[in-house]
Amino acid sequence: MNFIQEGGYRLKGNKTRSGILVSIITVVYNGEKFLEHTINSVLAQTYPNIEYIVVDGGSSDGTLSILRKYDDQIAYWKSEPDKGISDAFNKGVALATGELVGILNADDWYEPDAVARIVSRYQPDSVLYGSLQYWNLDGSKDVQAAPNLHFLPFEMSLNHPTVFVSSSLYHKYGVFNLNFKLAMDYHLLLRFYKAGATFIYVDGVITNMRHGGASSNVIACYREVLQVKNDVLGNKITNQFYFYWQVLRRTAYVTLSRTPLSFINKLYRKHLSPIKRQY
Template structure:
């Protein structure tokens, strides 16, 4: 295990200054992420809101990830590098290390808009979940879809952009963090559990985060299966969950077959007008 950050070298710097307002903990989990980690780190360090505690959890990278982290060690509150049991485990480590009032998670190939944290803090109230819009970027660097969430349909499928989510630390204390038995839909399971417990979800009508389009995970069908499992676990079992799962699979396969074909306009029309998450 390796660790660092100013929390270890300058403990006095870690003291919370209540006069600075809300403390926001940002967590980045990474494994062999040298290609984009620098961009992610800079997007956190360059936030217009400055009362941020930045935590990086590395899964024991073998590339230049640690060198990139160490380069920013004086501005990172705490980082740790060691093998983990998967993404959920890494998320949970970061949450356990966090001391802020509000926690956001941004992965090592995503990045925040400069005013993301200040926009969220402006709408903060204790005991809530805040979330906003997500901007996708194509592999050639051009702008892709901008996706707006719809928390009202979360009981149907994943309709919230996880890189934009900020959760009050007390919500984690009361309801727990990520279930490590979920390997693909751990974020959906967590958010559905929080929603089902009656926690308010507050929408911030701004683009908060960005994500590169590297293609949907090759494990997308496993993600859909885990989404169905989460609904069956948290909500009462229903044939509707299986029907939605079948619809998701058919929708995905149809979309793939029409992408980059003369029928691709159908995908665009569906995304704009019928998708559970509005995509512009």
């Protein structure tokens, strides 16, 4: 029997606010180290009409203590075992009642005006996205990644932690596929893209991300990206060749980073890469 715990002010009645309701979902498992920083970045947003939902996978550390601390400021939180990240995402989407839905990882954080800038560009049936600021584990700032929508059929060229999706798109085209453990966000966005959904770029940094996490397994991500493209787009031979190119490119990057020629990586990422990363 699964032991389910829950909380949040929504259990006592929703707060009434004006404007478009934005649901923000955080999924977490044993994330006590950074979760409070993530929560505070949502609570500090300049846009007021936010419904914050946290889905915990049954943490055994101090995660639940943090959630209880913010019980009167989080709309709803729930703790129970899940089937992985995709399943946790889907639980959050099912709980969301907002017209617009964003997903913020448990070690990432928003810029203070992120949601306000997203809402200012919002259109029905749209996907909104922006730039992502990477941070090193020592707290120093790293590269800033700008998205490239036109490159989406080739690889994950949008920054998922910056993405906000109209809830209507989930209803029309479905949610996250449980078969994908790393590239579930790419599979979702590529389906929206193929279906002709409207994508809107919002200028500037929306979200900050620490290096590390599940997506740090780069080659495994490439393999899932290949599976995603085969599933959504077809063209398996072309996709396979692009996979080899990704692996070769990654190998060259890692090799050069260990030599005095590492400056070549910076030049490539700044001037030649289709997914621009500025230092």
